[in-house]
Amino acid sequence: MLIRFSVENYMSFKERQIFSMAAGKSSRHPSHIVSIGTNRLLKSSFIFGANAAGKSNFIHAVDFMRQLVTTGDSKSGRSRDRYFRIDPSYSKRPGVFQIEIAANNRFYSYGFSIDYLKREFQAEWLYDVTDDKEVCFFERDIEEGTTKTGLKFPASSKDGMRYEVYKTDITASKLFLSEFAKKDIDETSIFWPLKVVYNWFLKVVVVYPYSHAMKPNNFFVNSSGNNTALAQMLAGFDTGIEGISSEKKSLEEALSFMPKEDRSQLISIIENDIREHEEIRMSMDEDAKKSISIGVNNQSFVISMENGELMADQLMMNHGNKDDLFDLYDESDGTQRLFDLIPAYEVVKDGRVILIDEVDRSFHSKLTEEFVRRYFEITEGSACQMICTTHDLNLMTLNLLRKDEIWFAERDNEHSTRLYSLSEFKTRNDKSVLNDYIQGRYGAIPCISEIESEEA
Numbered sequence: 200m201l202i203r204f205s206v207e208n209y210m211s212f213k214e215r216q217i218f219s220m221a222a223g224k225s226s227r228h229p230s231h232i233v234s235i236g237t238n239r240l241l242k243s244s245f246i247f248g249a250n251a252a253g254k255s256n257f258i259h260a261v262d263f264m265r266q267l268v269t270t271g272d273s274k275s276g277r278s279r280d281r282y283f284r285i286d287p288s289y290s291k292r293p294g295v296f297q298i299e300i301a302a303n304n305r306f307y308s309y310g311f312s313i314d315y316l317k318r319e320f321q322a323e324w325l326y327d328v329t330d331d332k333e334v335c336f337f338e339r340d341i342e343e344g345t346t347k348t349g350l351k352f353p354a355s356s357k358d359g360m361r362y363e364v365y366k367t368d369i370t371a372s373k374l375f376l377s378e379f380a381k382k383d384i385d386e387t388s389i390f391w392p393l394k395v396v397y398n399w400f401l402k403v404v405v406v407y408p409y410s411h412a413m414k415p416n417n418f419f420v421n422s423s424g425n426n427t428a429l430a431q432m433l434a435g436f437d438t439g440i441e442g443i444s445s446e447k448k449s450l451e452e453a454l455s456f457m458p459k460e461d462r463s464q465l466i467s468i469i470e471n472d473i474r475e476h477e478e479i480r481m482s483m484d485e486d487a488k489k490s491i492s493i494g495v496n497n498q499s500f501v502i503s504m505e506n507g508e509l510m511a512d513q514l515m516m517n518h519g520n521k522d523d524l525f526d527l528y529d530e531s532d533g534t535q536r537l538f539d540l541i542p543a544y545e546v547v548k549d550g551r552v553i554l555i556d557e558v559d560r561s562f563h564s565k566l567t568e569e570f571v572r573r574y575f576e577i578t579e580g581s582a583c584q585m586i587c588t589t590h591d592l593n594l595m596t597l598n599l600l601r602k603d604e605i606w607f608a609e610r611d612n613e614h615s616t617r618l619y620s621l622s623e624f625k626t627r628n629d630k631s632v633l634n635d636y637i638q639g640r641y642g643a644i645p646c647i648s649e650i651e652s653e654e655a
């Protein structure tokens with residue numbers, strides 16, 4: 200689970216901002232709390248704020264760190280211009296990312312700094328912070344060319360020899376955590392926690408407004424199990440869907456309507472996608488391991504690998520006429536968004552963290568509220584977390600959320616983002632948080648000016 204995340208010099212984040220999932224002392228909504236030892240962690244947080252305040256940039260910041268860790272390479276993706284560009288001098292300053300997580304009943308603090316222009320890491324560190332005394336797994340000063348550890352092990356041991364090799368061989372464009380974790384280490388190794396932390400990042404799920412269920416790499420349903428349950432849930436959200444059916448055929452046959460060259464190219468992309476995301480799929484349940492979804496020419500398919508062959512299930516929706524079914528592309532934007540988000544209920548059950556940018560996109564306000572309520576009901580007792588940005592002010596009620604689950608993003612006069620929680624304000628539980636917010640008590644609202652017309 201996520202405990203804290205801090206970011207400095209990334210997009211609209213100029214100075215260090217800290218986001219926390221640590222629960223306050225309030226006893227309200229106890230089912231929203233997961234206790235790990237003496238620590239109490241929140242199961243959700245919702246970030247409100249004006250347009251262009253930096254809400255989405257927070258999601259991007261966590262995702263940026265996730266991508267760098269899972270690839271282990273500073274040169275992967277777009278990283279050169281991610282600094283605070285309003286002030287040109289920040290191009291020469293490092294971006295700093297640090298995260299505290301709970302995994303396997305231990306608490307870890309991991310972070311790194313990156314030189315955006317050189318696309319190289321400057322420093323990297325990992326600590327076990329479970330007990331009062333911190334244990335340093337490694338601390339790396341890349342500019343000085345030094346790597347140190349607080350662990351004790353014989354230099355001649357397997358761990359010792361491996362550590363000595365890695366600390367000198369890993370270049371400035373690579374992360375020590377990622378390179379070490381990708382190697383063949385087991386639970387008996389003193390460096391096993393590196394694998395634990397790395398796997399935590401692998402299981403983080405990020406959903407953007409432009410994510411679609413039919414987009415490759417976005418798992419949303421497997422063809423061997425949950426169509427009935429999914430249809431029931433969609434019906435419960437008043438989509439008009441009465442049932443879901445699917446027809447299995449080879450991918451080659453399913454895409455036979457495409458020109459041969461285009462078909463071959465798409466199949467090759469899908470095969471590569473399955474190979475590249477092997478570790479992520481292997482962390483899912485058995486049925487979902489090899490399932491991805493795609494959309495082609497207004498038709499949607501769930502692709503799976505069976506006995507070495509790519510097979511396709513085309514999902515079709517029944518709106519009351521079994522003889523005339525609807526493809527997913529025929530559904531409304533809101534229904535398609537539900538296909539993106541409903542899997543969150545299952546995905547988070549095994550302790551995952553899911554981040555959703557604009558959770559309310561294309562939703563009626565009552566539907567968004569119901570989606571959140573069902574999250575708490577379905578995941579009760581699970582050590583999972585859902586972190587969302589939203590413009591839906593009807594979620595800003597203490598009947599639904601705790602004060603420490605409500606966060607604000609505000610853009611200051613320097614165009615940088617400040618993050619802060621409602622728990623920083625003295626607010627009674629019977630108070631209308633929404634009314635106070637609209638009146639400007641908490642900030643993070645748009646400052647709309649009059650448009651002056653020019654006289655001829």
